[in-house]
Amino acid sequence: MERGGYLKKWKGKIPIALIYPNSYAVGMSSLGLQLVYSLLNRRDDVICERFFLPEESERPVSLESGRPLNDFPYIFISVSFEHDYLHIVKILLAGGIEPFAGKREERQEGRPLVVCGGVATFMNPEPIAPFVDFFLVGEAEPILDDFVDFLAENSGTSTPRQLSLEAVHKFEGVYAPGLYTPVYDKKGSCSAMVPEPGVPARVKRLSLAKCERAGHSELLTPLAEFSNLYLTELGRGCSRGCRFCAAGFIYRPPRLWDADAVIEGLKERPTEVSRVGLLGMEMAGGTTLDHISGYILESGCALSFSSLRADRINDGLLNLLSKSDLKSVAIAxxxxxxxxxxxINKGLDRGDLLTAAGRLAEAGIFKLKLYVMVGLPTETCEDLQEFIDLVAAIKQKIDAIGKKRGRLTEIYLSVNCFVPKPWTPFQYHPFGIGRQLENDEMGTVKEALTNFREKISYLKKGLKDVANVHFQADKPENALFQALLSRGDRRLADVLFDMAVTNMSWKAGLKKNELRAEWFISAGSDAKRYFPWYIIDHGIEHDYLWQEYLKGLRSASTEPCDTSICRRCGVCGER
Known part of the structure; x- marks a missing residue:
């Protein structure tokens, strides 16, 4: 059923377990996991086998050979989402691996080395840092091969501590948490990370500078969430600079692969696969999309994607959508x-959204998804009422089109609770509270949850009489846990461990470990506040993020990033 996997003999090879801490269906939809799996298995001296989250009480075994986790001297983990942090601990425990790196050496003979990467870890690695020997910070291509060579040459003769010291001096982009000590202030916040003598104060995030062939699906399976869909990336990052979006900051500088590189990636598609998914549609320009759309049409393929920017819809794309028989599209x-x-620096006005909805309905879309957040900084009921009016106006516009063709387009509204993410201008803003808090202020969990519930209720009530609008809302409690994990520090590792061992709730875990959620998610900030994720060096000036936050509070816009001339944030050179 699966295409593209590797089955190798073990003799004479370096065994690496590659864990995606969720189900097979979710993990096999991750292009990052597939990239690492392919990069490792292209090496003749490596055998890399995959592990996914097993069923409760089951022992994790590799997908390829059925071997147990503790057969592998190297355990690599690819993590994309904060909610999977708990699964990391569960998989290690179920596989007979001591979760805490500092205890593995004393408790486990022939201890494995745990290496972690993925986008969640270069936003903020700290909540899972006590479980990990090494983080590879950033994109895999610039470092993975050299780091595997380093492990193969040195891990048999060096202690884990010696290996850590050697690695951080040899490589940029390698973070060894055991060489750093966090410091906490009286307010319960992490105020510094102190490195051992001679160890770099921060860890540089690595990125791929050029690409001749765009990243693409390496494995295909009907059991993935995107069943038998061949994915190709259009680039990495985004130039728009939306102030809520971590991807627009942690992947700087934004890189849009040229159309030829994308087409080279598309050419690797197996001939029997006819569905193509493009990642990064939000940043692609009209000319690039026209070129790629033409190739997809000539190849007889159908197009799929997660969402479109309302101001990037052109005739070529609409023609491709129509010929792809795509009936569902999302705009945000x-x-x-x-x-x-x-x-939030989104750069869309009412006219953009109305025009996009109308053109998509005319192209044959029967399900229009709309994504909106509640709990944004400075948000009021007047803002929510404007959205209710916008949905009604969109409905009126697309209904007129639907009546002419004999079938109405339905609206599926997804309402999500805003979580202030690391490395965005809104990292300074308290979770669930509309107003800015001073550095000596602290909001409460109760206030945040009440605000979210009231706003969701306001929208639901305002839209209840609009026909063919389907309403789905995030649970505020789930968003609160996500905020805790995305903004937390190493103290949360004990909470995750207790949750994994005893099945206690995260609230009970915080209480057991004498921690308060407010320390992580609701404290006020000023320009000088230290965050635990500052151990990572993205090249972004902290003052730039603070000034962008203040601009956001003033409803002031910032132009998209043009890497040929822009020096605002510090990533591309001196400001």
Whole structure:
């Protein structure tokens, strides 16, 4: 059923377990996991086998050979989402691996080395840092081969501590948490990370500078969430600079692969696969999309994607959508009002959204998904009412089109609770509270949850009489746990361990470990505040993020990033 996997003999090879801490269906939809799996298995001296989250009480075994986790001297983990942090601990425990790196040496003979990467870890690695020997910070291509060579040459003769010291001096982009000690202030916040003598104060995030062939699906399976869909990336990062979006900051500088590189990636598609998914549609320009769309049409393929920017819909793309028989498309206003879209620097107005909805309905779309966030900085009920009015206006526009063709387009509204993410301008803003808090202020979990529930209820009530609008909302408690994990520090490792061992709730875990959620998610900030994720060096000036936060509070816009001339944030050189 699966195409593209590797089955190798073990003799004379370096065994590496590659864990995706979720189900097979979710993991096999991750292009990052597939990239690492392929890079490792292309080496003749490596055998890399995959592990996924097993069923409760089952022992994790590799997909390829059925071997147990503790047969592998190297355990690599690819983690994309904070909610999978708990699964990491569960998989290690179920596989007979001591979770805490500092205890593995004393408790486990022939201890494995745990190496972790993935986008969640270069946003903020700290909540899982006590479980990990090494983080590879950033994109895999610039470092993976050299790091595997390093492990093969040195791990048999060096202690884990010696290996850590050698690695951080040899490589940029390698973070060995055991060489750093966190410091906490009286307010319960992490105030510094102190490296051992001679160890770099921060760890540089690595990125791929050029690409001749775009990243693409290496394995295909009908059991993935995107069943038998051949994925190809259009680039990495995004130049728009939306203030809520971590990807627009942690992947800087934004890189849009040229159309030829994308087409080279598409050419690797197995001939029997006819569905193509493009990742990064939000950043692609019209000319690039036209070129790629033409190739996809000539190849007889159908197009699929997660969402479109409302102001990037052109005739060529609409023609491809129509011929792909695609019936469902998502666009993301994200902010409820035009003012809020300036706050978040989204760059879309009411006219963009109405025009996009109308053109998509005319192209044959029967299911229009709209994504919006509640709980954004400075948000009021007036903003929410403007969104209710916008949905009604979109419905009126697409209904007129639907009546002419004999079938109406339905609207599926997804309402999500805003979580202030690391490395965005809104990292300074408290979770669930509309107003800015001073450095000596602290909001409460109760206030945040109440605000979210009231806003979701306001939208639901305002839209209840609009026909063919399907309403789905995030649970505020789930968003709170996500905020805790995304903004937390090493103290959360004990909470995750207790949750994995005893099945206690995260609230009970915080209480057991004498921690308060407010320390991580609701504290006020100023320009000088230290965050635990500052151990990573993305090249972004902290003052730039602070000034962008203040601009957002003023509803002031910032132009998209042009890497040929822009020096605002510090990533591309001196400001």
């Amino acid at each position: 206003p994200d902010g409820a009002s035009e003012r809020l879209r300036r706050v």
